Amino acid sequence: MRRTLLIAMAVVVAVAAAVVGSFAYFGDKALSDLDRQEKECCWADGATPEWMSEVIGVEIPASATDRRAGYKIGSRLDTGLLAFTLPSNEAEKYLVALNPGGAVTVENLRPQPKDYKPAAAFAHLGLPEPETIREARRGGFCDGDLDSPEGKEANYCVKLFAHEFKPGSTRIYLRSTIEPAVSPLPTPIVSAGD
Structure with a gap:
């Protein structure tokens, strides 16, 4: 038993x-x-940096390289991502132009953990999340905040990050929350073979 x-x-x-x-x-x-x-x-096909620049209303400098963009369709709000690289001295001038009323970008003193996953991640563009980078600086602005040519056409609030990822090269990250159906979605790019 x-x-x-x-x-x-x-x-x-x-x-x-x-x-x-x-x-x-x-x-x-x-x-x-x-x-x-x-x-x-929910990532829209065909979101080019030029299209995203126009939707957000922020100018991409002509000297920018490694331009990347994405547009994520959300259940309530959409999100636009735009990233590009500038020589660090040009990036500083660009950042000053995108800071409203004398505000400055600040150091990311409390970075998110490396596994941080925002709703619309820059990982979709093959980039690290700027919120996880301690050396990144952060700032932001909304439509109507700027008088500079780089941002006077801003249509939405934008979170701004800058990271000098190697000496002399700074990556600019822009993330904007966008009301759905305000702008038509990008037209997917079709190659000649399709």
């Missing part, structure tokens, strides 16, 4: 362990599927 009770308890423990393990495995798999879906979902 005692042996039967021990075997029954061992079976119950084994079944419970299997159930807990299954929940852990499938729960992690479901979370990773949700993460993947969030990263891949």
Whole structure:
């Protein structure tokens, strides 16, 4: 009888362990599927840096290189991403022009952890999240805040980040929340072979 009770308890423990393990495995798999879906979902095709610049209403300097853009369609609000690289001395002039009323960009003293995932991530553009970079500076402005040619056409509030990722080269990151259906979505680029 005692042996039967021990075997029954061992079976119950084994079944419970299997159930807990299954929940852990499938729960992690479901979370990773949700993460993947969030990263891949709802990005509009054809969002070029020039188009995004026009939608946000912020000028991209002619000397900017490594231009990248994305437009994520949200359930309530859309988000526009724009990033480009400038020589650091030009980036400083650009940042001054995008700071309203003498405000300055500030150091990111409390960076987010490396696994930080905002709703519209710059990772979609192959870039690190600026909120995770301690050396990045942050700022922002809204429509009507700026008189400079670089931002006087701003249509929305914009979060601004700047990071000198190597000596002499600064990446500018712009993230803007946009009311859906205010602007027509970008037209997907179709190659001649399509």
